[in-house]
Amino acid sequence: MSVLPAWSSAFVDGDLAAVRSLPLADAREWAFGGSTGVGVAVAVIDSGVDHDHPRVGAVTSAVALEVSDEDPAGYVVVHGRHDDVVGHGTACAGIIRALAPDAQIHSIRVLGPQLKGRGLLFHAGIEYAVEHGMAVVNLSLSSKSEAMFGPLHDVADAAYFGRTLLVCAANNQPGPTYPSQYASVVSVAARPGQDPWSLAYNPRPPVEFGACGIDVDVAWSGGGSIVATGNSFAAPHVAGMAAVLLAKHPGLTPFQVKSVLQAVSDNAERTV
């Protein structure tokens, strides 16, 4: 048993207040039934994705954003296959693949070998995903920098209005981090339990959704797997669900996706 990451305590069964569902006989069947996420573009902004990992399968595209003093923007975009420098992005991609086997996975690498990255690259990675029409973006990383509040807020708004859903893990430590704190994103913390489709809605923000992320078996670099705990592994479960939903119901806006995710949550009360 692991120690719960920050924000997870809100999602322990018994503490969750009931929330309203949608007027559907079976909201989960309506949202996910029969869908495999086919064709939905899901970006993983992280430490890279291992192309050869059996739990990830095909990676549709890959870019690495790297700091460059020569470029006026301060960074360059390197296209083509890359390694996962940690294993963290591969873990996220493997989770998404398990829930949405036919989704497209696009890797946008912004983190280095210590799972650290510059705010500039983080922002640029989200911007890249929005400009390239990603339907869902998994962000199992966040920034504590107050200086990044404004720029990340702007790009999160651009994503929202551009119909790119940002699924953001809350930080494992208490305190505000961005963009997980913004209302325009789907923020996620880990919740006890091993059901990859479990989902809970927290009516007391800032973290709105809880998903599987405690002691989960995840893919890792080098073709292996590990058992890990963290909000990082809860977010891709929700990203996978969003991909499955969007494949079945193309064109839903981020606020509609969020409404459906609330409606299919384990603590949602049926209204019909």
Place this chain on the structure above:
Amino acid sequence: MAPDPDLTASVAAVRALFGAAACSCALVDAQGSSLTYVAADGEGAAEIVGVVLPVGRGIAGWAVMSGQPIAVRDVRADPRFARDVAEATHYVPTSLLAAPLFDDEGEALGVLSVLDPGVEESSEWTLAVLGTLASQVAALVCAVRRAPAAAQTSRLEALARRVLEATQDYHR
């Protein structure tokens, strides 16, 4: 390098509390890129002190990167395990606990590792207690860094002594 005497007293106390084969403390450098083992007690202690590792390596490094305490029952089956480092200390553990140390800003400043604890590593109690001890050690590391005066050092020594005494009482 010479081990940090105050932190050595603390890790000795933690090792005794957990009935473990060894316990160590490593601190992150200013760039956040490497971990230096500054104190250890038990098996392989003399060999591990002074070892510098990239933060991206090993299970202790994972605790720093993820900000999460971790318990691994069989490190040999875990791809994060830095086997070569363990072998160089002449002690390769089976199980390992690691808890990050945080400063006041929530930045990871190090990690406390416990090798082959004599307690049930999958119990909720284990990581909760280690996390609490890690936060105490972190608070005192921060205090010493802010004001490296003898008074601060003596507080650290006093804490380590109290924990060790409490542990010895518990095991009697």
